[in-house]
Amino acid sequence: MTGEELFRKLGGTPIQMALGLYTLEACEGMARDINEIQNLKREKNAVILGHYYIPREITLGVADFVGDSYGLSQDAAKTSADIIVFAAVRFMAETAKILNPQKTVLIPGTDPACSLADSVTPERVRELRTKHPDHTFVCYINTTAAVKAECDVCVTSSNVVDICAAIPNDKIVFVPDRLMGQNVVDLLRSRGINKEVVIYPDGACHVHERFDPGMVKLFLERIPGVQVLAHPECDPEVIKQSHFVGSTTQIIAHIQKYQESQTLLVLTECGLVSSLLVDFPQHKFVGACQMCQYMKSNSLAGILRVLRNPQPCDAVNLDVEVMARARKCIDAMFEYAGKGK
Ligand code: 13P
Numbered sequence: 001m002t003g004e005e006l007f008r009k010l011g012g013t014p015i016q017m018a019l020g021l022y023t024l025e026a027c028e029g030m031a032r033d034i035n036e037i038q039n040l041k042r043e044k045n046a047v048i049l050g051h052y053y054i055p056r057e058i059t060l061g062v063a064d065f066v067g068d069s070y071g072l073s074q075d076a077a078k079t080s081a082d083i084i085v086f087a088a089v090r091f092m093a094e095t096a097k098i099l100n101p102q103k104t105v106l107i108p109g110t111d112p113a114c115s116l117a118d119s120v121t122p123e124r125v126r127e128l129r130t131k132h133p134d135h136t137f138v139c140y141i142n143t144t145a146a147v148k149a150e151c152d153v154c155v156t157s158s159n160v161v162d163i164c165a166a167i168p169n170d171k172i173v174f175v176p177d178r179l180m181g182q183n184v185v186d187l188l189r190s191r192g193i194n195k196e197v198v199i200y201p202d203g204a205c206h207v208h209e210r211f212d213p214g215m216v217k218l219f220l221e222r223i224p225g226v227q228v229l230a231h232p233e234c235d236p237e238v239i240k241q242s243h244f245v246g247s248t249t250q251i252i253a254h255i256q257k258y259q260e261s262q263t264l265l266v267l268t269e270c271g272l273v274s275s276l277l278v279d280f281p282q283h284k285f286v287g288a289c290q291m292c293q294y295m296k297s298n299s300l301a302g303i304l305r306v307l308r309n310p311q312p313c314d315a316v317n318l319d320v321e322v323m324a325r326a327r328k329c330i331d332a333m334f335e336y337a338g339k340g341k
């Protein structure tokens, strides 16, 4: 790839949706990194998985798979590569490792945490188990492997409502996202399903909880016909005003259904919105997105570093017994999701 080719693809990205301006000069430097990464991938039989929220020069330049957390876990389960470089956040890389215990999974991000995943510990889940022994424990995929190991079924933003509806138990404990938990209760009710859902009270995504219901109301009043598309990690008062609720991949699929030019307010991280601007030039995108500093800590330089000279701390290492128990929780999700097809 040449710098000019990259500049043609990235040059129009608005500054508020990227970490720096994509000038021709910057793109020339990035193109050199991209070409070296492509060579290293071939040499080492490595694949790069990237979430929609990471910087666009990675998803456009070097990623073999780009997707939401569910799609990426499916991609991770299928790959025959020896090395998986997971450009996203730690819990997603851990999921890839759980699904591929024999492979090397490398994390290129410099701050790959997720404030939501880090809001709950295995000890807190065990305490809840003692209080609610008859409940099915559902954990969002945004959790550590150690937390998944304590739960029964894992879910992602793309399947949480369907799986909670399908679980043959009317008593559920949901960890760790309190906003998503309330959204699940509301969305189940809208389908006529009433379950007792005990919601872990201390977790929320600091990126999605910033979307303000009052702002959404104002957009709806001021822009006739605007369609609001929101991620289920948003506040329930935001979700109630939205026309569509879904994961990042589901939001893209939903936008593909609009035949005519449409004004859209997309309430999720900036990485997805910057891709939408390029991929759907026929639509108008209004409002402001929010950035996740953890996803944005991924860079071409970080990927080059872990591919050239991986250090032990770059690789995901998990306890074998924790992995086996977490795997059961993830496999339960694949089973429920498969039944819904
Ligand atoms: P998706 O499941 O849509 O990929 O979301 C993951 C995430 O971390 C959202 O903040």
Ligand code: SF4
Binding pocket: 089, 113, 114, 115, 116, 117, 142, 205, 206, 207, 208, 233, 269, 292, 293, 294, 295
């Ligand atoms: Fe975690 Fe929120 Fe960032 Fe997603 S956007 S990785 S939930 S902090």
